[in-house]
Amino acid sequence: MAAQINRRSSTIWRARVRQSIKTGTDRVTIAQVAREAGVSKTSVSRYLGGEFDALSVRLREQIGKTIARLGYQPSQMARGLKGGRTRLIGMLVADILNPYSVAVLHGAEAACQKHGYTLMLCNTGNDEAREKQSLAALHSYSVEGLLFNTQGRNVTPLHELGQAAFPVVLLDRHVEGCDFDLVGLDNVKAAQLATRHLLAQGYTDIALVVQSLYGVSSRQGRQAGFLQAMSERRDCHGQTLEVDVEQPGHVATVLREFFLRRARSGGRVALLAGNGMVSLQIALALQSMKLSFPDDVGLLCFDELAWSPLVGSGISTIEQPTYEIGFTAIERLLVRIQGERSVRMEMLLDGRLISRGSTAAVTAQEGRACSARLAAKLGVTG
C-alpha cells in the first residue's frame, strides 16, 4: 500500500514487496552486479567462472569489488539449469543407523567440501521402495553423480542408471550386471585375516555371524574369505550363521543352538561378527546368556566401534578405513563426473586387525576346559 504512494524507486519497491510476500532474503542477482559495476552480465559470469585471462584488470577489479560489496552469491540452481554443473552429489545410504554408514558419510562429506560440492543425503532404511523414490528425488535435483550404498535387492533402477552412463560409485556392495566403480573393503582378504587370527589364537570351532547374505556382495565376500581360511585347517570347524538383527532374541537363539552343537566337541568356540550391527547384537545376546568372552567364547568383530575397547577385556576388531572409503569414493566419483570413461574399477582398501582381550590365546588344554564350562553354563541356563 505504501508502495502505491511512492513509486520513484521501483527497485526498492520490489524489494520491499518481495520481503513482505516471500519473507526470504532478497537475492542479489548477476544482473544487479553487472549494473552496479557498469559491465555486462557476461563479464560477471566470466569472472565467476574464473576466466580471468579474458578480462581486463580494470574490469576484474571492478567486478570483484562490486561482488564483495553486494555480498553476491551466484544461485547454483540457475547455474545448474543452464550449464548442468549443479555441484551436487547424491548419497544413498542403506541404513543411517549403521555406524559404518555414518563413518563413510563423514569422509564423503569432507571430500565434497574440499571440492566445492554439496551432499544431498537420503536414507533408504534398506527398503526397496524408499531407495527408488530417493533416487527419483535426487534425480529431480540434477545431482551430477551418486554415491550408492544399496540394499542389494531389486536393483532395476540402478541398472537404468547404468544404461544411461550416469556417474555412480557403489559403496561396500556391488550389484550384478552393473559396471559401476566400487569402493569398499577387501572383504575376502579381511575375512581371511580375521579367521587366521582366530585360528592362530587357538580357536577351533568358529562361526561367522552375518545378516542376510542375499544380494549383499560384501557379506558374501567375507564369507568366502572365512571359508577359504577355514579350509586350510581340516582339524577345525567353521560355519556361517545368518541372523536377523531386527528380530528380538533371534541372535541369542541362533547362538545358543550353535554353542550346544559345538560345545561338546571339546573344541574352543569363537564368533566372527560380520559387521557392527551384528557385533552389538552378539554382545547383548552373550550378556543375556550370561556368557563372557574370552572365557566362554572368543569374539572378533568386523568394524571398529567407539566402545570396542570398553566391553569386557576389549573386543578384537577388524577396522575398516571408513573415512578413506568415503573420501576416496567421492574423489573417484568426481573423476567419473569429469568424463573419465575407462573401464570399471574396484578400489578395495585393506582392513586392520586390532587384537584385544576377546581373542586371547588359548592352549588346547584350556580350550577343553572352556568348552566344558560353556556346555555346563548352557545346560544350566538353558
Add this chain to the structure above:
Amino acid sequence: MAAQINRRSSTIWRARVRQSIKTGTDRVTIAQVAREAGVSKTSVSRYLGGEFDALSVRLREQIGKTIARLGYQPSQMARGLKGGRTRLIGMLVADILNPYSVAVLHGAEAACQKHGYTLMLCNTGNDEAREKQSLAALHSYSVEGLLFNTQGRNVTPLHELGQAAFPVVLLDRHVEGCDFDLVGLDNVKAAQLATRHLLAQGYTDIALVVQSLYGVSSRQGRQAGFLQAMSERRDCHGQTLEVDVEQPGHVATVLREFFLRRARSGGRVALLAGNGMVSLQIALALQSMKLSFPDDVGLLCFDELAWSPLVGSGISTIEQPTYEIGFTAIERLLVRIQGERSVRMEMLLDGRLISRGSTAAVTAQEGRACSARLAAKLGVTG
C-alpha cells in the same frame, strides 16, 4: 550407427545420440510431454501443480498417461528458479561424529521424506569458518529453511539470517539475540532428574563433566539443573569439570585431580557425563586408571548409546528422544516455511532416566569403604 539404419523410432534414436554426447541421463522436459500429449506446456504445468479442476478429464488423462510413459520427472532446479519452492532443507551439524547428531539426523531425514523435502547436509566440525561457508553453500542452493546445530561461537551469520526473517530452527543449542525456534531437550529438568537420581542412590560428591560451556546453551542448561539440584542438599558436594575431549589424556588428568580432591572426604563419588562424547572419554579414562564403576565411582551419562548396557554392569543414562527431536524440528521448520510468523517458540522434550549398574545404590557405610578404596587405588597407580 545402428540408429542410422532404423529410424522408425526417433525417440530411441535421440536417446542414443544424446547419450554419446552428453553422457547424462536424458532429461524428459515438460515441453516433450506437452508435445507428445498434444497439449500446451501450461496444461502440463497445471497438472503437475495439482490444478485438476482447471483441466478437462480428457486432458488430465492424456497428460497423466504421457508422463507415465515418458517417465517424466519435473526438474526441481527449474521449478525452484521460478517459484522459489525448492523443496530443499539444509541441515548444519556441529559434529557428525557425535552420535547425538546422527540420531537427530535420522529423525530429520525421515520427516523430510514424509513431506517431500530433501535434505542437504553439511558437517561443520565445530568450526566457525566451515559453518560460515556451509551456510553460504546452502544459501546458494536456495534452501527453503535451515536446521541448525551451531557450534555456538561467532554467530554473526546466524544473526544475519534472523534479520532476513529466514526460516531457521535451532537444534539443541540456542543463540543469544536470535529469535529462532528451538527444538531440544529440557536440559535443566533432565539434569535435575539425573542429579537427584545420583543423590537418591547415595552419592554425595558429584562432578558434572562437560565439554566447553562457552557458547553452548544446552550445556549451560545442564549445569544449571545440576547445580540447582545439588543446592537442595547442603550435605553434598557438586562441581563442574570442563574437559577437552580432543586432547588425549585430558579427561583422565582432570578426573584424577577431582578424585584426589574428593576421595579423602569419605563421601561417595560419582560422575555425571554431559553428553555421549564425554561418556566415551570417561569410560576410557576410568579404564586406563583401572577404576571401575560402580565399585570405585558412580557414573551417569547423558545420551543413551548402543553400548550403554554393555560396559561393566551397564551404564545408567539419560536418554534423549533424538528421533523425535529431529522429526519435530523439521515439522516446525515446515510450519515456518509455510509462512507462520508467530512468536519464537522453544520445544523442549523430556529426557528419560535409564538406571543400570553404574549408579547402584550405596549406603553411607559402603560409601566410606568405596572412597577409601578409590583413594588407595589412586595412591598406588598415581
Add this chain to the structure above:
DNA sequence: CTGTTAGCGCCTTCAT
C-alpha cells in the same frame, strides 16, 4: 577483451 543474444525447464499472468 567485451557485450548481445538466446535459451536451460518451469511457472505465471494474461488472453482467448
Add this chain to the structure above:
DNA sequence: ATGAAGGCGCTAACAG
C-alpha cells in the same frame, strides 16, 4: 477450459 508469451538467474555461442 486452454494456450501464448514472458521471465526466473545464469551460461554459452556469436559477434564486434
